[in-house]
Amino acid sequence: MSAPTPRDELASAYLDGEATSDERALVEADAPLLARVEELRAVRRTLATPVAARPDAAVDAAIAAALTVDAQWRQHHRWARASATALVGAAAGGWRIALAIVGRGGRRCRRRVRRDAAPVG
Numbered sequence: 285m286s287a288p289t290p291r292d293e294l295a296s297a298y299l300d301g302e303a304t305s306d307e308r309a310l311v312e313a314d315a316p317l318l319a320r321v322e323e324l325r326a327v328r329r330t331l332a333t334p335v336a337a338r339p340d341a342a343v344d345a346a347i348a349a350a351l352t353v354d355a356q357w358r359q360h361h362r363w364a365r366a367s368a369t370a371l372v373g374a375a376a377g378g379w380r381i382a383l384a385i386v387g388r389g390g391r392r393c394r395r396r397v398r399r400d401a402a403p404v405g
Contacts, residue, residue, distance in 0.1 A: 295320040299328070 288296070297303040298311045299321050311317050338346075 291317060291320065292324075295324055299324050 294303065294307060294311060295317055298308060303311065311321060
């Protein structure tokens, strides 16, 4: 949204009855400015028009539809979250198993090397 121009401010003050007598004379002498006042007046009328109330059945249907969509969204994301958690758990478990196997094998190899390198006496 852009800032109102000085001409819009003047038209708005005129429309609101807040313009000084000099400002009113300036607006009334300027055809494009008077046209802007009429545009603002039309907007004011449109915004002042009450909105027709929706029937209760339509409101209830809209609420039910929104709740259904929300429940579906939650169900989908619950499964997605559970799947992601299982995947991360499986990956972490796989790494633990791999490290345990490699770690044990590495210790065994070091023991053998030490045993073989020990001086026979």
